[in-house]
Amino acid sequence: MKPTLFTLAATLLMTTTLSATAAGLPAPPDAAKKPFTVKAPHGAQRGDEYYWLRDDKRKNPEMLAYLNAENAYVDAYMKPLKPVEDALYGEIVGRIKQDDSSVPYRERGYWYYSRFETGQDYPIHARRKGSMEAAEEILLDVNLMAKDKGYFSVGDYAVTQDNQILAWADDAVGRRQYTVRFKNLATGEVYPDVIEGVSPNLVWADDNKTLFYVENDPETLLTVRVKKHVLGTPATSDIVVYEEKDDSFYMGIDRSRDDAYICISVHSTVSSEFRCAPAADPKEFFVLAPRERDVEYDADHLGGRWVIRTNAPGADGKPAPNFKLVTAADGARSRKEWQDWVAHRDDVFIEGFELFDGFTAIAERSNALERLRLLDRDGKEEFVKADEPAFSMGLSTNSEHDTEWLRYTYTSMTTPATTYELNTRTGERKLLKRQPVIGYDPEQYVTERFWATARDGVKIPVSLVYKKGFEKNGRAAMLQYAYGSYGSSTDPGFNNAVVSLLDRGMVYAIAHIRGGQELGRKWYDDGKLFRKKNTFTDFVDVTEQLVEAGYAAPDRVAAYGGSAGGLLMGAIANMAPDRYRAILSQVPFVDVVTTMLDPSIPLTTNEYDEWGNPEKKDYYDYMLSYSPYDNLKAQDYPAMFVGTGLWDSQVQYWEPAKYVARLRDLDTGKQPVLFRTNMEAGHGGKSGRFRRFREQAEMYAFMLDQLQVGGPAAR
Structure with a gap:
């Protein structure tokens, strides 16, 4: 030095x-x-001669x-x-290819993707039925929606299980307070239903008319309530499904991997909790495991069982700070019913996972680099290979679980973002897209x-x-x-x-x-x-x-x-x-x-x-x-x-x-x-x-x- x-x-x-x-x-x-x-509160005081620059309404002329x-x-x-x-x-x-598009993914018979047109700042979200050779259906042209606006963002969108109705959340200010709107994809009609002050996190129930969303506190912007909206009814009558009283927690909502459940997740820096309900009849939400301080978990469901990533100690009392995977029966309602599956390791941090019918893909970190571990149903495992000393690798969009193909992303400081598809049975690898970088x-x-x-x-x-x-x-x-x-x-x-x-x-x-x-x-x-x-x-x-x-x-x-x-x-x-x-x-x-x-x-x-x-x-x-x-x-x-x-x-x-x-x-x-x-x-x-x-x-x-x-x- x-x-x-x-x-x-x-x-x-x-x-x-x-x-x-x-x-x-x-x-x-x-x-x-x-x-x-x-x-x-303990009596300490500090002078702040510029505190007056704060104006929550952003209207003070002097400021x-x-x-x-x-x-x-x-x-x-x-x-x-x-x-x-x-x-x-x-x-x-x-260096940006202007007429670019994302890698399409298939979901319930449609191929979904986003594309850009030359000279346009915003994406067009679209889909095609059956194959990419079918006629294009435009879900949202964000360029038209953002016209004459200084700021505009579509934070999330979701399509009903029958593929007919679109809900989306947009923000025209940049404060991350979103407004939800609805569109009939068959007729193009935009419904009069409007929901304001929400998080960009939308989930439909199986009845194709009930939307679950997360409402923000208007002042703190904390995610405080999950509500459900029934199409054609006023937003003022939306029912509160769950309200989080502890303001140290964030909240989100999603469907399970097999679409069987709608799950509300709440998490703080040191604790988590999942409550789920059948997507076919989401009236009552059960708690998968009650929250405990210093116990974090996230869960998914496939094949009649829960798979859970957690740092909770096992029956032996040993901590798992780098996380492990456990399983639980469909009706499990406490940590006592969890069974260790993928053990904790001091030198490997488990970051996430994706469930498939025949295997599980585990996203890990080892030696300060990401890697993907593939674990077959019979217990055999292997790692997705990388060729550079410093790189980034992670799970891509894998919308279907009944497949042998895993999609993953790869990039490095010299390699543009790349999406591969790997056949986990044969080892065949397909390059789906490498982000074009002109010149x-x-x-x-x-x-x-x-x-x-x-x-x-x-x-x-x-x-x-x-x-x-x-x-x-x-x-x-x-x-x-x-x-x-x-x-x-x-x-x-x-x-x-x-x-x-x-x-x-x-x-x-x-x-x-x-x-x-x-x-x-x-x-x-x-x-x-x-x-x-x-x-x-x-x-x-x-x-x-x-x-x-x-x-x-x-x-x-x-x-x-x-x-x-x-x-x-x-x-x-x-x-x-x-x-x-x-x-x-x-x-x-x-x-x-x-x-x-x-x-x-x-x-x-x-x-x-x-x-x-x-x-x-x-x-x-x-x-x-x-x-x-x-x-x-x-x-x-x-x-x-x-x-x-x-x-x-x-x-x-x-x-x-x-x-x-x-x-x-x-x-x-x-x-x-x-x-x-x-x-x-x-x-x-x-x-x-x-x-x-x-x-x-x-x-x-x-x-x-x-x-x-x-x-x-x-x-």
């Missing part, structure tokens, strides 16, 4: 930065300070004026870089796996990609990405936009830091609650060792993260600002303590077991010790590009707004801080497959300027 190398390099670059593009700009916006005290002023400042700063942004956008979009030659790029050593001795996997011919001479620019929260693993898949960076000689690295589940449940547990700081120090340690190994120059490293990954960006900016030349932070969760003290904010109560409940002083103190907003201080910060959406329901816009305002007050450096608010979008940014790349191109143009990266290398 050579910290002085970073410090010296950063100082030298500061005198030669290309950010002279900002010369002559007016001063950045300066938000007004208004005294406000945030109080905790909107500030956000618009920040956007105008970004426009002015980025104007000289517009040619770079346009070039990046043109490259990214130019891209995978042979021109190299991916590898690197292991860094954390400061506490733990080995951290890192996935890398660069253009062939790259030399590890310590001169290159590098973008390092990570997420590291909620047990969400960041797998090394193909990224179209990153190709533009590789063609300019950059290295792209994914740090598989603690907080995900790449190395099993312990990897997650060691990156949350009172061990959350491991996530941040892992990221910094990876950066230092990649630089020492020659993958990047110490003064040409950028970091990128979004949402909880934006928390990561804020933490490393406070902890190790001299390690990064630029930081890209999208919809960042940076005001941890204040947000987690407010149960009215979406996601707060569901996440006490992820971050801690700051109403308890020990959690409060620990969270306060790393919360990016609270730990800003007088020091030189890297150049930053911070993005948000005004209608974001997961990380509210005011978190990054407050963060940038306070950062500007305390930053003693001279590097630019840009703050872009999409005034028409939510957590995921702009809708549509092209428009979001415009945002990414702007952010990348800013980064390339900071890292002094020129145009693409000759192919």
Whole structure:
């Protein structure tokens, strides 16, 4: 480790930065300070001079004026870089096959698929009866539905068991509050029935007229009630089927693999519960196994039995943190009736499964990589093969269980998303589709796996990609990405936009830091609650060792993260600002303590077991010790590009707004801080497959300027 190398390099670059593009700009916006005290139940108090930027209704003229002023400042700063942004956008979009379609799948006699037309931003959802040679039936043309809207998304759609009626959920704001509508597929008639304020999760009963859906709380957006709607009746008379009283749980609804049951699942960070009813007559829902703290499970049904993935200890009392598979008879109603089937292993994390008549496909993680294990009915097992050192493999859409064919997806940092179909009896493999990437030659790029050593001795996997011919001479620019929260693993898949960076000689690295589940449940547990700081120090340690190994120059490293990954960006900016030349932070969760003290904010109560409940002083103190907003201080910060959406329901816009305002007050450096608010979008940014790349191109143009990266290398 050579910290002085970073410090010296950063100082030298500061005198030669290309950010002279900002010369002559007016001063950045300066938000007004208004005294406000945030109080905790145990008596702790903190001043928050920018708390006033919060407006739940998004109508405060002073707040909107500030956000618009920040956007105008970004426009002015980025104007000289517009040619770079346009070039990046043109490259990214130019690699996309515009008239593309998904791999069709068969369900109840129809082949379902989605397709795009040239120049269109949104998909057309369609089907064909019997074969792909039959006439096309358009279910939804999202381009027509989204016309003249700044944002539009179809979150889910479902067709009745008799194939006649379509229900779909759409969102025209970006706040993830969906509206359900209905359409007769034979006549094209859109029914007058409308249901508002729901989650995009729809399930029909067997009677072809009763729809089960999940209703959100209008303020917290928590999934609180399952209701059923009967076509032709007013939504106001919909019956509550189940209401969840514990606001630390999320809720979903689905049909079992064999279509025999409709199941409501509720789950928190550390507990789950399933309640199911016969799909033919879903009047009464039974509990498969009552919830218990620190016991998680999910279940499916086929062949007269339940198969359950769980971390519950068995009869021997041994824990199963990496999960195992158990079975239960059709009438089982408690954990006592579960029988171990696929044993728990310390070195293999079971992530999911898919049931078939003759075999079971098990999605696992081993040595920080995904794999698929095929388990025959007679107990014989084998693994689906992969050919690269770093890759991502998972289950695809397998809509039918009475087949010998398994569909799965494969990708790597050099291989575009690929869908295969494997005959589990003969071993025959069919390539169904490889995502076309126009002008891209995978042979021109190299991916590898690197292991860094954390400061506490733990080995951290890192996935890398660069253009062939790259030399590890310590001169290159590098973008390092990570997420590291909620047990969400960041797998090394193909990224179209990153190709533009590789063609300019950059290295792209994914740090598989603690907080995900790449190395099993312990990897997650060691990156949350009172061990959350491991996530941040892992990221910094990876950066230092990649630089020492020659993958990047110490003064040409950028970091990128979004949402909880934006928390990561804020933490490393406070902890190790001299390690990064630029930081890209999208919809960042940076005001941890204040947000987690407010149960009215979406996601707060569901996440006490992820971050801690700051109403308890020990959690409060620990969270306060790393919360990016609270730990800003007088020091030189890297150049930053911070993005948000005004209608974001997961990380509210005011978190990054407050963060940038306070950062500007305390930053003693001279590097630019840009703050872009999409005034028409939510957590995921702009809708549509092209428009979001415009945002990414702007952010990348800013980064390339900071890292002094020129145009693409000759192919």
